[in-house]
Amino acid sequence: MIIDTDIAVIGAGPAGCNAALIAAEYDFSVVVLDEQASPGGQVWREKSPAILNAPETPESVAGESIRNAISQSNVSHLGSVRVWHIERSIDGFVIHYENAGVSISLNCRCLVIATGAREYVQPIPGWTLPGVVGMAGATSIFKQDLIPIGSKMVVSGTGPLAFFVAAEQQRLGGKVAAVVTSNTLLDWIKALPPMLLRPRLLFRGLRWIVALYVNRIPVYWGHTVTRVEGESSVSRVEFKKIGKDWSPQGERRFIDCDCVSLGSGLISAFESFQLAGISLEHRSDVGGWIPKAEQDGQTDVDGCFICGDGAGIRGSLAAQTHGKLAGLSAAEFLGAQINHPINELRREHTRAATFGEAMSKLSIPRPGLTKLTTAQTVVCRCEGITREEIEDEINLGAQSTISVKSGVRVGMGPCGGKFCQTAISDLIAKAKSCPVSEIVPPTARPPLRPVSVNTLAGDFDYSDLPISKPSPL
Numbered sequence: 001m002i003i004d005t006d007i008a009v010i011g012a013g014p015a016g017c018n019a020a021l022i023a024a025e026y027d028f029s030v031v032v033l034d035e036q037a038s039p040g041g042q043v044w045r046e047k048s049p050a051i052l053n054a055p056e057t058p059e060s061v062a063g064e065s066i067r068n069a070i071s072q073s074n075v076s077h078l079g080s081v082r083v084w085h086i087e088r089s090i091d092g093f094v095i096h097y098e099n100a101g102v103s104i105s106l107n108c109r110c111l112v113i114a115t116g117a118r119e120y121v122q123p124i125p126g127w128t129l130p131g132v133v134g135m136a137g138a139t140s141i142f143k144q145d146l147i148p149i150g151s152k153m154v155v156s157g158t159g160p161l162a163f164f165v166a167a168e169q170q171r172l173g174g175k176v177a178a179v180v181t182s183n184t185l186l187d188w189i190k191a192l193p194p195m196l197l198r199p200r201l202l203f204r205g206l207r208w209i210v211a212l213y214v215n216r217i218p219v220y221w222g223h224t225v226t227r228v229e230g231e232s233s234v235s236r237v238e239f240k241k242i243g244k245d246w247s248p249q250g251e252r253r254f255i256d257c258d259c260v261s262l263g264s265g266l267i268s269a270f271e272s273f274q275l276a277g278i279s280l281e282h283r284s285d286v287g288g289w290i291p292k293a294e295q296d297g298q299t300d301v302d303g304c305f306i307c308g309d310g311a312g313i314r315g316s317l318a319a320q321t322h323g324k325l326a327g328l329s330a331a332e333f334l335g336a337q338i339n340h341p342i343n344e345l346r347r348e349h350t351r352a353a354t355f356g357e358a359m360s361k362l363s364i365p366r367p368g369l370t371k372l373t374t375a376q377t378v379v380c381r382c383e384g385i386t387r388e389e390i391e392d393e394i395n396l397g398a399q400s401t402i403s404v405k406s407g408v409r410v411g412m413g414p415c416g417g418k419f420c421q422t423a424i425s426d427l428i429a430k431a432k433s434c435p436v437s438e439i440v441p442p443t444a445r446p447p448l449r450p451v452s453v454n455t456l457a458g459d460f461d462y463s464d465l466p467i468s469k470p471s472p473l
Protein backbone atom coordinates (compact mmCIF):
# COMPACT_ATOMS: atom_id res chain seq x y z
CA MET A 1 0.00 0.00 0.00
CA ILE A 2 1.34 3.47 -0.84
CA ILE A 3 0.01 6.79 0.45
CA ASP A 4 1.17 10.36 -0.20
CA THR A 5 1.57 13.50 1.87
CA ASP A 6 3.35 16.86 1.66
CA ILE A 7 5.18 16.53 4.97
CA ALA A 8 5.91 13.42 7.03
CA VAL A 9 7.06 13.85 10.62
CA ILE A 10 8.63 10.84 12.35
CA GLY A 11 8.14 11.07 16.11
CA ALA A 12 5.16 12.54 18.00
CA GLY A 13 7.04 13.91 20.99
CA PRO A 14 7.16 17.61 21.93
CA ALA A 15 9.38 18.31 18.89
CA GLY A 16 7.50 16.31 16.24
CA CYS A 17 4.02 17.43 17.39
CA ASN A 18 5.00 21.10 17.34
CA ALA A 19 6.62 20.72 13.92
CA ALA A 20 3.50 19.03 12.53
CA LEU A 21 1.04 21.53 14.05
CA ILE A 22 2.83 24.63 12.82
CA ALA A 23 3.45 23.24 9.31
CA ALA A 24 -0.22 22.26 9.01
CA GLU A 25 -1.18 25.91 9.60
CA TYR A 26 0.18 26.57 6.09
CA ASP A 27 -2.37 24.18 4.55
CA PHE A 28 0.02 21.35 3.79
CA SER A 29 -1.03 17.77 4.34
CA VAL A 30 0.98 16.56 7.34
CA VAL A 31 1.29 13.01 8.64
CA VAL A 32 2.97 12.32 11.99
CA LEU A 33 4.02 8.73 12.72
CA ASP A 34 4.94 7.26 16.09
CA GLU A 35 5.34 3.82 17.61
CA GLN A 36 3.42 4.94 20.70
CA ALA A 37 -0.37 4.79 20.46
CA SER A 38 -0.91 8.48 21.22
CA PRO A 39 1.14 11.65 20.85
CA GLY A 40 3.36 12.84 23.71
CA GLY A 41 6.74 11.20 23.15
CA GLN A 42 8.85 10.14 26.10
CA VAL A 43 8.27 13.05 28.41
CA TRP A 44 4.48 13.41 27.91
CA ARG A 45 3.74 9.70 27.50
CA GLU A 46 0.02 8.97 28.01
CA LYS A 47 -1.14 6.75 30.87
CA SER A 48 -2.45 3.31 29.97
CA PRO A 49 -6.16 3.32 29.01
CA ALA A 50 -6.66 0.72 31.76
CA ILE A 51 -6.12 3.51 34.32
CA LEU A 52 -9.28 5.58 34.43
CA ASN A 53 -8.27 8.36 36.80
CA ALA A 54 -4.92 9.61 37.98
CA PRO A 55 -3.72 12.76 39.73
CA GLU A 56 -2.44 15.39 37.33
CA THR A 57 1.28 16.06 36.94
CA PRO A 58 2.94 18.81 34.87
CA GLU A 59 3.77 16.10 32.28
CA SER A 60 0.22 14.70 32.11
CA VAL A 61 -1.24 18.21 31.70
CA ALA A 62 1.21 19.11 28.91
CA GLY A 63 0.55 15.73 27.27
CA GLU A 64 -3.24 16.21 27.30
CA SER A 65 -2.82 19.65 25.79
CA ILE A 66 -0.68 18.43 22.86
CA ARG A 67 -2.97 15.43 22.28
CA ASN A 68 -5.98 17.77 22.10
CA ALA A 69 -4.12 20.13 19.78
CA ILE A 70 -3.25 17.28 17.41
CA SER A 71 -6.76 15.82 17.42
CA GLN A 72 -8.33 19.24 16.74
CA SER A 73 -5.89 20.04 13.91
CA ASN A 74 -5.78 18.72 10.37
CA VAL A 75 -2.59 16.76 11.17
CA SER A 76 -3.03 13.01 10.52
CA HIS A 77 -1.58 11.12 13.46
CA LEU A 78 -0.58 7.50 12.81
CA GLY A 79 -0.07 5.82 16.19
CA SER A 80 1.34 2.36 16.99
CA VAL A 81 3.34 2.35 13.76
CA ARG A 82 7.05 1.64 13.54
CA VAL A 83 9.13 3.33 10.89
CA TRP A 84 11.64 0.74 9.74
CA HIS A 85 13.19 2.38 6.70
CA ILE A 86 13.68 5.80 5.10
CA GLU A 87 14.61 6.12 1.42
CA ARG A 88 15.13 9.11 -0.81
CA SER A 89 13.08 9.32 -4.00
CA ILE A 90 13.17 11.66 -7.02
CA ASP A 91 10.65 14.06 -5.52
CA GLY A 92 11.20 13.54 -1.79
CA PHE A 93 11.30 10.56 0.54
CA VAL A 94 9.64 7.20 1.03
CA ILE A 95 8.95 6.17 4.61
CA HIS A 96 8.35 2.48 5.20
CA TYR A 97 6.47 1.66 8.35
CA GLU A 98 4.92 -1.35 9.96
CA ASN A 99 1.31 -1.24 11.12
CA ALA A 100 -0.27 -4.34 12.66
CA GLY A 101 2.00 -6.69 10.71
CA VAL A 102 1.64 -4.89 7.38
CA SER A 103 4.39 -2.82 5.76
CA ILE A 104 3.11 0.46 4.31
CA SER A 105 5.01 3.04 2.26
CA LEU A 106 4.40 6.75 2.62
CA ASN A 107 5.64 9.17 -0.04
CA CYS A 108 6.39 12.67 1.18
CA ARG A 109 7.84 15.77 -0.43
CA CYS A 110 9.48 16.87 2.76
CA LEU A 111 10.56 15.03 5.91
CA VAL A 112 10.95 16.11 9.55
CA ILE A 113 12.76 13.62 11.79
CA ALA A 114 12.00 14.03 15.50
CA THR A 115 12.89 10.61 16.86
CA GLY A 116 14.26 11.88 20.18
CA ALA A 117 16.82 10.28 22.41
CA ARG A 118 17.55 7.01 24.09
CA GLU A 119 19.19 6.42 27.40
CA TYR A 120 22.72 5.28 28.04
CA VAL A 121 23.55 2.94 30.89
CA GLN A 122 27.23 2.30 31.56
CA PRO A 123 27.61 -1.50 31.77
CA ILE A 124 28.59 -2.62 35.29
CA PRO A 125 28.82 -6.10 36.82
CA GLY A 126 25.29 -7.35 37.45
CA TRP A 127 23.51 -4.77 35.26
CA THR A 128 21.71 -7.51 33.35
CA LEU A 129 20.06 -8.97 36.48
CA PRO A 130 16.24 -8.85 36.71
CA GLY A 131 15.39 -5.83 38.87
CA VAL A 132 17.73 -3.42 37.06
CA VAL A 133 15.95 -0.74 35.05
CA GLY A 134 17.27 2.30 33.20
CA MET A 135 16.34 5.64 34.75
CA ALA A 136 14.61 6.89 31.61
CA GLY A 137 12.90 3.50 31.21
CA ALA A 138 11.67 3.82 34.80
CA THR A 139 9.98 7.15 33.98
CA SER A 140 8.13 5.43 31.10
CA ILE A 141 6.77 2.78 33.51
CA PHE A 142 5.79 5.44 36.05
CA LYS A 143 3.93 7.53 33.46
CA GLN A 144 2.26 4.74 31.56
CA ASP A 145 1.37 2.29 34.32
CA LEU A 146 1.47 4.50 37.42
CA ILE A 147 3.15 1.83 39.50
CA PRO A 148 6.34 1.92 41.58
CA ILE A 149 9.12 -0.48 40.61
CA GLY A 150 10.16 -3.15 43.12
CA SER A 151 9.64 -2.62 46.82
CA LYS A 152 12.97 -0.95 47.67
CA MET A 153 14.80 0.92 44.92
CA VAL A 154 18.29 2.37 44.73
CA VAL A 155 18.61 5.11 42.13
CA SER A 156 22.11 5.61 40.76
CA GLY A 157 22.82 8.00 37.97
CA THR A 158 23.63 11.41 36.66
CA GLY A 159 21.75 14.69 36.26
CA PRO A 160 18.22 15.66 37.30
CA LEU A 161 16.61 12.42 36.10
CA ALA A 162 17.99 10.59 39.20
CA PHE A 163 15.96 12.87 41.49
CA PHE A 164 12.87 12.72 39.27
CA VAL A 165 12.95 8.90 39.35
CA ALA A 166 13.30 8.91 43.16
CA ALA A 167 10.44 11.44 43.49
CA GLU A 168 8.13 9.47 41.18
CA GLN A 169 8.90 6.14 42.89
CA GLN A 170 7.83 7.72 46.21
CA ARG A 171 4.79 9.52 44.77
CA LEU A 172 3.51 6.18 43.48
CA GLY A 173 3.91 4.50 46.86
CA GLY A 174 7.29 2.79 46.34
CA LYS A 175 10.30 2.92 48.65
CA VAL A 176 13.64 4.49 47.81
CA ALA A 177 16.57 3.01 49.74
CA ALA A 178 19.05 5.67 48.57
CA VAL A 179 19.98 8.01 45.75
CA VAL A 180 23.58 7.60 44.59
CA THR A 181 24.52 10.38 42.20
CA SER A 182 27.75 10.97 40.33
CA ASN A 183 27.26 14.74 40.55
CA THR A 184 28.54 16.68 43.52
CA LEU A 185 26.70 19.56 45.16
CA LEU A 186 29.33 21.82 43.61
CA ASP A 187 28.35 20.57 40.11
CA TRP A 188 24.80 21.66 40.83
CA ILE A 189 25.85 25.04 42.26
CA LYS A 190 27.86 25.67 39.07
CA ALA A 191 24.75 24.88 36.99
CA LEU A 192 22.62 27.41 38.92
CA PRO A 193 23.03 30.48 36.63
CA PRO A 194 21.55 28.80 33.50
CA MET A 195 18.97 27.01 35.67
CA LEU A 196 17.72 30.40 36.90
CA LEU A 197 16.44 30.95 33.35
CA ARG A 198 13.68 28.47 34.24
CA PRO A 199 12.96 29.14 37.96
CA ARG A 200 9.79 27.01 37.93
CA LEU A 201 11.75 23.92 36.87
CA LEU A 202 14.58 24.75 39.27
CA PHE A 203 12.17 24.88 42.22
CA ARG A 204 10.48 21.67 41.13
CA GLY A 205 13.88 19.94 41.17
CA LEU A 206 14.72 21.43 44.56
CA ARG A 207 11.45 20.09 45.96
CA TRP A 208 12.43 16.55 44.86
CA ILE A 209 15.76 16.84 46.69
CA VAL A 210 14.28 18.42 49.84
CA ALA A 211 11.66 15.62 49.96
CA LEU A 212 14.45 13.04 50.06
CA TYR A 213 16.07 14.72 53.06
CA VAL A 214 12.71 15.21 54.81
CA ASN A 215 11.98 11.49 54.36
CA ARG A 216 15.51 10.67 55.62
CA ILE A 217 16.49 8.94 52.42
CA PRO A 218 20.28 8.97 52.09
CA VAL A 219 21.68 10.93 49.14
CA TYR A 220 25.29 10.03 48.27
CA TRP A 221 26.69 12.93 46.22
CA GLY A 222 29.82 12.17 44.16
CA HIS A 223 29.28 8.39 44.38
CA THR A 224 28.22 5.67 41.97
CA VAL A 225 26.91 2.12 42.11
CA THR A 226 29.78 -0.09 40.98
CA ARG A 227 28.18 -3.54 41.09
CA VAL A 228 24.71 -5.05 41.31
CA GLU A 229 24.57 -8.26 43.33
CA GLY A 230 22.03 -11.08 43.58
CA GLU A 231 21.49 -14.73 42.62
CA SER A 232 18.55 -14.56 40.26
CA SER A 233 17.52 -10.95 40.92
CA VAL A 234 18.86 -7.87 42.66
CA SER A 235 19.55 -8.21 46.40
CA ARG A 236 22.02 -5.38 47.03
CA VAL A 237 24.33 -2.90 45.33
CA GLU A 238 27.95 -2.05 45.96
CA PHE A 239 28.79 1.65 45.67
CA LYS A 240 31.90 3.80 45.91
CA LYS A 241 32.98 7.40 46.02
CA ILE A 242 34.18 8.72 42.64
CA GLY A 243 36.95 11.14 41.65
CA LYS A 244 36.74 14.27 39.52
CA ASP A 245 36.62 12.24 36.29
CA TRP A 246 34.14 9.87 37.98
CA SER A 247 36.66 7.01 38.38
CA PRO A 248 35.51 4.81 41.26
CA GLN A 249 37.80 5.01 44.28
CA GLY A 250 37.67 4.47 48.01
CA GLU A 251 36.06 1.79 50.09
CA ARG A 252 33.24 -0.53 48.97
CA ARG A 253 29.91 0.09 50.66
CA PHE A 254 26.62 -1.74 50.24
CA ILE A 255 22.88 -0.99 50.22
CA ASP A 256 20.21 -3.71 50.38
CA CYS A 257 17.48 -3.34 47.76
CA ASP A 258 15.42 -5.41 45.31
CA CYS A 259 15.60 -3.03 42.42
CA VAL A 260 18.07 -0.52 41.04
CA SER A 261 17.57 2.22 38.48
CA LEU A 262 20.74 3.14 36.60
CA GLY A 263 21.34 5.96 34.12
CA SER A 264 24.31 7.68 32.54
CA GLY A 265 22.55 10.35 30.48
CA LEU A 266 20.81 10.36 27.11
CA ILE A 267 22.13 10.10 23.56
CA SER A 268 20.58 11.05 20.23
CA ALA A 269 18.70 8.21 18.50
CA PHE A 270 20.73 9.06 15.41
CA GLU A 271 20.21 5.96 13.24
CA SER A 272 17.12 7.38 11.50
CA PHE A 273 19.12 10.49 10.56
CA GLN A 274 21.87 8.24 9.16
CA LEU A 275 19.34 6.28 7.08
CA ALA A 276 18.04 9.56 5.64
CA GLY A 277 21.63 10.34 4.57
CA ILE A 278 22.31 13.21 7.00
CA SER A 279 25.96 13.65 8.04
CA LEU A 280 26.79 13.25 11.71
CA GLU A 281 29.12 15.27 13.91
CA HIS A 282 30.42 14.61 17.42
CA ARG A 283 29.28 17.06 20.12
CA SER A 284 30.16 15.71 23.55
CA ASP A 285 28.29 18.62 25.23
CA VAL A 286 24.90 17.47 23.89
CA GLY A 287 25.29 13.70 24.03
CA GLY A 288 27.90 12.60 21.44
CA TRP A 289 27.03 11.84 17.81
CA ILE A 290 24.28 14.08 16.45
CA PRO A 291 23.11 15.00 12.95
CA LYS A 292 24.68 18.12 11.41
CA ALA A 293 22.04 20.83 11.26
CA GLU A 294 21.35 24.52 11.52
CA GLN A 295 19.31 26.12 14.32
CA ASP A 296 16.05 25.90 12.34
CA GLY A 297 16.58 22.22 11.62
CA GLN A 298 17.96 22.39 8.04
CA THR A 299 20.27 19.47 7.26
CA ASP A 300 22.63 18.66 4.42
CA VAL A 301 19.86 16.58 2.80
CA ASP A 302 17.51 18.75 0.75
CA GLY A 303 13.99 18.69 2.14
CA CYS A 304 14.93 16.88 5.34
CA PHE A 305 14.70 18.70 8.68
CA ILE A 306 15.39 17.59 12.22
CA CYS A 307 14.34 18.73 15.66
CA GLY A 308 14.26 17.83 19.33
CA ASP A 309 16.56 15.68 21.43
CA GLY A 310 17.67 13.71 18.38
CA ALA A 311 19.43 16.87 17.25
CA GLY A 312 21.29 17.08 20.59
CA ILE A 313 20.07 16.54 24.15
CA ARG A 314 18.53 19.85 25.24
CA GLY A 315 15.33 18.70 26.94
CA SER A 316 11.63 18.98 26.31
CA LEU A 317 11.34 22.79 26.52
CA ALA A 318 13.90 23.27 23.77
CA ALA A 319 12.35 20.39 21.79
CA GLN A 320 9.05 22.30 21.56
CA THR A 321 10.51 25.48 20.06
CA HIS A 322 12.93 23.49 17.93
CA GLY A 323 9.94 21.58 16.55
CA LYS A 324 8.21 24.85 15.62
CA LEU A 325 11.36 26.10 13.86
CA ALA A 326 11.78 22.86 11.91
CA GLY A 327 8.06 22.83 10.98
CA LEU A 328 8.37 26.36 9.63
CA SER A 329 11.54 25.40 7.71
CA ALA A 330 9.64 22.51 6.13
CA ALA A 331 6.71 24.77 5.20
CA GLU A 332 9.08 27.34 3.72
CA PHE A 333 10.88 24.63 1.75
CA LEU A 334 7.53 23.74 0.16
CA GLY A 335 6.98 27.37 -0.84
CA ALA A 336 4.96 28.84 2.04
CA GLN A 337 5.32 32.51 2.94
CA ILE A 338 6.15 32.31 6.66
CA ASN A 339 4.22 34.75 8.84
CA HIS A 340 5.31 33.47 12.27
CA PRO A 341 7.81 35.58 14.29
CA ILE A 342 10.85 33.42 13.55
CA ASN A 343 13.39 35.59 15.36
CA GLU A 344 11.31 35.55 18.52
CA LEU A 345 11.06 31.73 18.27
CA ARG A 346 14.82 31.47 17.79
CA ARG A 347 15.43 33.58 20.92
CA GLU A 348 12.98 31.45 22.89
CA HIS A 349 14.72 28.32 21.64
CA THR A 350 18.15 29.63 22.61
CA ARG A 351 16.94 30.33 26.17
CA ALA A 352 15.39 26.86 26.51
CA ALA A 353 18.47 25.24 24.96
CA THR A 354 20.78 27.03 27.41
CA PHE A 355 18.81 25.52 30.28
CA GLY A 356 18.74 22.09 28.59
CA GLU A 357 22.47 22.11 27.87
CA ALA A 358 23.20 22.86 31.54
CA MET A 359 21.14 19.78 32.46
CA SER A 360 22.98 17.74 29.81
CA LYS A 361 26.31 18.85 31.25
CA LEU A 362 25.28 17.40 34.61
CA SER A 363 24.10 14.17 32.98
CA ILE A 364 26.83 13.35 30.46
CA PRO A 365 29.14 10.64 31.80
CA ARG A 366 32.77 11.54 32.47
CA PRO A 367 35.53 9.19 31.24
CA GLY A 368 36.26 7.55 34.63
CA LEU A 369 32.82 5.93 34.60
CA THR A 370 33.99 3.52 31.87
CA LYS A 371 36.19 1.86 34.54
CA LEU A 372 33.01 0.38 36.03
CA THR A 373 32.89 -2.12 33.15
CA THR A 374 35.08 -5.06 34.20
CA ALA A 375 36.58 -7.68 31.84
CA GLN A 376 33.73 -10.13 32.52
CA THR A 377 30.90 -7.58 32.30
CA VAL A 378 28.47 -8.23 29.46
CA VAL A 379 28.54 -5.15 27.22
CA CYS A 380 26.34 -6.31 24.32
CA ARG A 381 23.26 -7.67 26.07
CA CYS A 382 21.54 -9.02 22.95
CA GLU A 383 24.49 -11.24 21.99
CA GLY A 384 25.91 -11.73 25.51
CA ILE A 385 29.38 -10.40 24.64
CA THR A 386 31.76 -9.31 27.40
CA ARG A 387 34.21 -6.44 27.50
CA GLU A 388 37.09 -8.95 27.37
CA GLU A 389 35.80 -10.51 24.13
CA ILE A 390 35.47 -7.07 22.54
CA GLU A 391 38.96 -6.05 23.69
CA ASP A 392 40.44 -9.30 22.31
CA GLU A 393 38.91 -8.47 18.93
CA ILE A 394 40.31 -4.93 19.08
CA ASN A 395 43.75 -6.28 19.99
CA LEU A 396 43.55 -8.63 17.00
CA GLY A 397 43.32 -5.55 14.78
CA ALA A 398 39.66 -4.54 14.65
CA GLN A 399 40.05 -0.79 15.01
CA SER A 400 36.65 0.48 13.88
CA THR A 401 33.10 -0.03 15.09
CA ILE A 402 32.25 -1.91 11.89
CA SER A 403 35.19 -4.30 12.13
CA VAL A 404 34.49 -5.07 15.80
CA LYS A 405 30.84 -5.62 14.87
CA SER A 406 31.64 -8.06 12.08
CA GLY A 407 34.24 -9.80 14.25
CA VAL A 408 32.24 -10.58 17.38
CA ARG A 409 28.62 -9.70 16.45
CA VAL A 410 28.34 -6.83 18.95
CA GLY A 411 25.37 -4.69 18.00
CA MET A 412 23.96 -7.37 15.68
CA GLY A 413 21.15 -8.42 18.01
CA PRO A 414 17.59 -7.10 18.11
CA CYS A 415 18.61 -3.68 19.46
CA GLY A 416 20.97 -3.17 16.53
CA GLY A 417 23.65 -1.67 18.80
CA LYS A 418 21.40 1.02 20.24
CA PHE A 419 22.31 0.08 23.82
CA CYS A 420 25.96 -0.96 23.52
CA GLN A 421 27.47 1.19 20.76
CA THR A 422 28.62 3.97 23.11
CA ALA A 423 30.43 1.51 25.39
CA ILE A 424 32.06 -0.22 22.38
CA SER A 425 33.25 3.10 20.96
CA ASP A 426 34.72 3.97 24.38
CA LEU A 427 36.67 0.67 24.38
CA ILE A 428 38.04 1.23 20.84
CA ALA A 429 39.02 4.83 21.68
CA LYS A 430 40.82 3.64 24.81
CA ALA A 431 42.73 0.96 22.87
CA LYS A 432 43.71 3.47 20.17
CA SER A 433 44.45 6.23 22.72
CA CYS A 434 42.33 8.65 20.72
CA PRO A 435 39.28 10.75 21.55
CA VAL A 436 35.94 8.97 21.16
CA SER A 437 34.96 11.65 18.62
CA GLU A 438 37.30 9.83 16.19
CA ILE A 439 35.41 6.56 16.50
CA VAL A 440 32.72 6.82 13.85
CA PRO A 441 29.52 4.82 14.51
CA PRO A 442 28.66 1.97 12.12
CA THR A 443 26.52 2.84 9.12
CA ALA A 444 22.80 2.50 9.77
CA ARG A 445 20.97 -0.34 8.11
CA PRO A 446 17.26 -0.99 7.88
CA PRO A 447 15.25 -2.10 9.74
CA LEU A 448 15.31 0.73 12.30
CA ARG A 449 13.08 -1.39 14.50
CA PRO A 450 12.68 -5.19 14.54
CA VAL A 451 10.25 -6.16 11.80
CA SER A 452 9.10 -9.66 10.93
CA VAL A 453 9.94 -11.37 7.65
CA ASN A 454 6.21 -11.90 7.20
CA THR A 455 5.65 -8.15 7.29
CA LEU A 456 8.40 -7.54 4.77
CA ALA A 457 7.16 -10.30 2.47
CA GLY A 458 3.64 -8.81 2.46
CA ASP A 459 1.42 -10.47 -0.15
CA PHE A 460 4.38 -12.15 -1.78
CA ASP A 461 3.78 -15.78 -2.69
CA TYR A 462 6.27 -18.12 -4.35
CA SER A 463 3.55 -19.22 -6.79
CA ASP A 464 3.45 -15.57 -8.04
CA LEU A 465 7.09 -15.76 -9.17
CA PRO A 466 7.25 -15.69 -12.96
CA ILE A 467 9.06 -18.89 -13.86
CA SER A 468 10.02 -19.11 -17.51
CA LYS A 469 9.18 -22.27 -19.42
CA PRO A 470 12.03 -24.74 -19.82
CA SER A 471 13.88 -24.29 -23.09
CA PRO A 472 13.04 -26.86 -25.72
CA LEU A 473 15.58 -29.67 -25.86
Ligand SMILES: Cc1cc2nc3c(=O)[nH]c(=O)nc-3n(C[C@H](O)[C@H](O)[C@H](O)COP(=O)(O)OP(=O)(O)OC[C@H]3O[C@@H](n4cnc5c(N)ncnc54)[C@H](O)[C@@H]3O)c2cc1C
Binding pocket: 010, 011, 012, 013, 014, 015, 016, 033, 034, 035, 036, 040, 041, 042, 043, 044, 081, 082, 083, 084, 114, 115, 116, 117, 118, 119, 136, 137, 139, 140, 164, 266, 269, 272, 307, 308, 309, 310, 314, 315, 316, 317, 319, 448, 449
Ligand atom coordinates in the same frame (compact mmCIF):
# COMPACT_ATOMS: atom_id res chain seq x y z
C1 LIG B 1 12.88 6.63 27.82
C2 LIG B 1 12.99 8.12 28.04
C3 LIG B 1 12.28 8.73 29.07
C4 LIG B 1 12.39 10.10 29.29
N1 LIG B 1 11.70 10.66 30.33
C5 LIG B 1 11.82 11.99 30.58
C6 LIG B 1 11.15 12.61 31.67
O1 LIG B 1 10.45 11.95 32.40
N2 LIG B 1 11.30 13.95 31.86
C7 LIG B 1 12.08 14.71 31.03
O2 LIG B 1 12.21 15.93 31.22
N3 LIG B 1 12.73 14.15 29.99
C8 LIG B 1 12.63 12.82 29.75
N4 LIG B 1 13.31 12.26 28.71
C9 LIG B 1 14.00 13.15 27.79
C10 LIG B 1 12.90 13.57 26.83
O3 LIG B 1 12.68 12.53 25.92
C11 LIG B 1 13.14 14.77 25.99
O4 LIG B 1 13.71 15.85 26.58
C12 LIG B 1 11.93 15.19 25.18
O5 LIG B 1 10.86 14.30 25.25
C13 LIG B 1 12.42 15.29 23.77
O6 LIG B 1 11.35 15.44 22.90
P1 LIG B 1 11.47 14.91 21.42
O7 LIG B 1 10.20 15.27 20.78
O8 LIG B 1 12.73 15.36 20.82
O9 LIG B 1 11.62 13.32 21.55
P2 LIG B 1 10.69 12.21 22.21
O10 LIG B 1 9.78 12.77 23.22
O11 LIG B 1 11.61 11.14 22.62
O12 LIG B 1 9.80 11.71 20.98
C14 LIG B 1 10.32 10.93 19.95
C15 LIG B 1 9.24 10.00 19.48
O13 LIG B 1 9.70 9.33 18.32
C16 LIG B 1 9.17 8.05 18.32
N5 LIG B 1 10.02 7.21 17.46
C17 LIG B 1 11.37 7.09 17.48
N6 LIG B 1 11.79 6.25 16.53
C18 LIG B 1 10.67 5.81 15.89
C19 LIG B 1 10.44 4.90 14.82
N7 LIG B 1 11.44 4.28 14.20
N8 LIG B 1 9.15 4.66 14.44
C20 LIG B 1 8.11 5.29 15.05
N9 LIG B 1 8.28 6.17 16.08
C21 LIG B 1 9.53 6.42 16.49
C22 LIG B 1 9.19 7.63 19.78
O14 LIG B 1 8.21 6.62 20.02
C23 LIG B 1 8.88 8.93 20.49
O15 LIG B 1 7.52 9.03 20.83
C24 LIG B 1 13.23 10.87 28.46
C25 LIG B 1 13.94 10.27 27.43
C26 LIG B 1 13.84 8.90 27.21
C27 LIG B 1 14.64 8.26 26.12
